[in-house]
Amino acid sequence: MLTGGNCIIGQSGGPTVAINASLSGVLEGVLESKAYGSVFGMINGIEGLLQGTCLNLSEKFPTKESLEVLKTTPAMYLGSCRFKLPSSEEREDLYVKLFEFFKQNDIRTFFYIGGNDSMDTVLKLSSYAKSHNIPMNILGIPKTIDNDLAVTDHTPGFGSAAKYIATTLLEVAHDAYIYNSPSVTIVEIMGRNAGWLTASSALCKNEYFNGPDLIYLPEISFCKEEFIKDLKEIQKERKNIIVAVSEGIRNKDGQLCGAGKALENIVKESIDCKVRSIELNVLQRASSHLASLTDLDEAVLVGKEAVKQALLGSSAKMMGYKRISSSPYQIEVCSYDIADIANKEKVIPREWINEKGNHVTNDFITYALPLIQGEVRPTFIQGMPNYAPIPHLQ
C-alpha cells in the first residue's frame, strides 16, 4: 500500500456545477486519511502544469468546514484546459517533464477530474508510469453534464444540469401558456452526440403539464417534414407547443441541422403562429443556484472514493457509480479500468426513445428521475450567492 507523500489534482474539460464538489471530496478524503502531506492543485489542468502553474490547496482549504463553500461553487475552481496530451511516443519530453515535477515535489498520487479527453490523459500517464516502473497512483474522477461516459451509470454534473433543464422547461411552459393564441416555443439544449440532457426536459412532467410535446435527440436523425407534421398534429389538441431540441441533431446524411434557430425558421416558413427559440447555453452547466443534492452528494463521494482507491494502491482507474436499484434509488461508488472508458461515448439506448423518435419512454424517466432529487444551494450574502473565488482573479 502506497501512502504518504504529496498528491496533485487537476480539473479539465467543460465545467459543471458538481466538479468542485468532487474536488472538495478529494480534499475531504485526504484530510480524513491523514496519509498525505500537501495537496497541490494544477491551475488550468495538465496544460497549466506543463507551464508550472500550480497552487497549494491544503493551505487554501485547511479544514472540512472551509470546503463547504467549494461544494456549491460552479465551474472549476482550478480552471480548465482543452488539451489532448500527445502520446509518449510523440512527445516523451512532456512526460519526462511531468514525472520530474512529481518526483521533485514528492507527488505520488495524481487525481484528474474530467470527461473523455481527461480520462485519456489518465490512461496515458498511468501507462507511462507503469512501463517506467514509477510507483504512482494515477486516478480519474468523472464529470460531465453530457452523461456520455462509458461504464458508469451516470456522471457527476449530469443530475444538476438535468434538474436545471427540467425546472427551466416548466418555467418556460408557464411563460408560454399565458397567451390565448397559438405558439411554438423551442428550447435548445446541450449535447452534441448524446441526448441525455435534452431527454431530461421530460422530467418536468407533472399533474397539469405533460412536459415538452416533442423531444429531438442526436441519437435519431432529424427530418424537417416529420417535424412539421408532428407540430400540425399537436396543434389540433393544444395552442401552445413546447419543443426540446438537442444542439446536436443531424439529418439522415449526418449533417448538423442547426438546432434551435433552425427549427424556429422551419416553423416560421411552414406554420402561421408565434414562434421563438431559447438557448439554455452555458446556464445549464453553470447554475449552481439550482443544483441536485443527489448529484452533489455523489460528486463528493467519488472524490472520497478516489482517495480510498489511491490508498489501496490502485492506478489507471476511474471512479464511477453502479446502480443497485432505481426504486428505491441506490448506488455504489466503485472504480473501473480506465481503458474501458477513455475515448468512448455512451448514448441513450434506442429502447428509451419512443418509436417515432420524437420523445422518450418511461424507462428513461425511471433512470433519470432519481438523479435530480433533493435541492442544495449556496448560502447567499447580501442577496448574492457566496461562491469560492476564481483563483486567477485574486
Add this chain to the structure above:
Amino acid sequence: MLTGGNCIIGQSGGPTVAINASLSGVLEGVLESKAYGSVFGMINGIEGLLQGTCLNLSEKFPTKESLEVLKTTPAMYLGSCRFKLPSSEEREDLYVKLFEFFKQNDIRTFFYIGGNDSMDTVLKLSSYAKSHNIPMNILGIPKTIDNDLAVTDHTPGFGSAAKYIATTLLEVAHDAYIYNSPSVTIVEIMGRNAGWLTASSALCKNEYFNGPDLIYLPEISFCKEEFIKDLKEIQKERKNIIVAVSEGIRNKDGQLCGAGKALENIVKESIDCKVRSIELNVLQRASSHLASLTDLDEAVLVGKEAVKQALLGSSAKMMGYKRISSSPYQIEVCSYDIADIANKEKVIPREWINEKGNHVTNDFITYALPLIQGEVRPTFIQGMPNYAPIPHLQ
C-alpha cells in the same frame, strides 16, 4: 365607503415572477377584509373577459394557506393578453358590455395587474365609470420586470429579475474564466427602451469579481468603434471580458443594433479571440426558483394595499412604492393617480450611468441592491418545483 359586492381581478402584459404574488396579495386582502362576496378572475385579461372567460378565485383559493403556492408561481396564473382597450369614443359597445357584466355579477371593484398598457386600461375604465356615474372602484397594481413605470420607486417583478440576472452573470463569469485564453462573453438582457435590467448585471460585483466589464444600455447610443476600443483597452488588463448588453441598444440614428449576436459578430470581425453570446431570454422573467424575497413580499403588499384603497373608495389609482431610505432600506406602499402613470416610461437617470456611457455609477447600485435582498423559492416535490397549475391546462 363602498364595500360589499364582488370583485374581479385580471393580469395583463408580459409575465414576471412576482405577478402571482400580487394576485395572492389581493386575495389575502379580500379574505382579511371580510367585506366582499366572491373574487372573480379574468382569464386572459380584459380581452378574455370580453369573451366571457372568467373563473371564481374564491373557490380556488379559499384560505390564506392555499395562497402560499401561488406566491412563488411564475408567469400569470390567470393568463394574459396584449390588448389595448380602444377608447370609449371608438368602441363604446365594449364598455357597455363590460359594465353590464359587472352589474349582472354585482362586481363593484376591479383590480388590474400590469404595466403601461394595463394602466391605460385602468384609466379608461375608471374615466368611463366616473362619467357615467357608475359607482365602481377601478384600481391598478403595477408589475413589470422592466421597472419602467413612472412615479413608483420601482415595480414588482424587477427585483427578482435583477437578482436572477446578477446571479446568472456571476455564474457565467465563473464559467468564462476557466480557460487561460482570451475570450469575450456577451450577455443579452431584456429592456427595449429602459436599461434597468441590463444595469442590474452590475450587482454581481463582489470581492473577487468586478462585475461586467462593459454595460451597454438603451439610454446611451451605441457606437461600434467605441465598443472595439473599449474591449482592446480592457484586454490589456485581463484575458476574459464580460459584456452586458440590452436588447434595445440603438445607434446614434436611433436604429436598433441587434444586441447580443450583433456584438458577437463585431468582435469576431475585429478581435482575434473566442467570443460567444448568451441571451437570457424569457428565463429572466420566469425563474421563480430564484426570486427576491424583498420583491415578492412587496408584491404581496401592493396587492393588499389595493384592497385597502378599494375599501376606502379610491378609484383611478395605481399602487406603488415610495422610498423612504436606501440604507437602511425602507419603503411605503402608497397609491398614485393613474393619469400620471399610464403610457409613460421611466428610464435610468443620466447621472446613474458613467460618463463614457458604458457602465453604471454607485448611485445605481445603492438604488438597486436593496431590491434583490433575501431569497424565496417554491417548495420542491420529487425534485421539481411545486407551482400552482396553469388553469387552462386543468
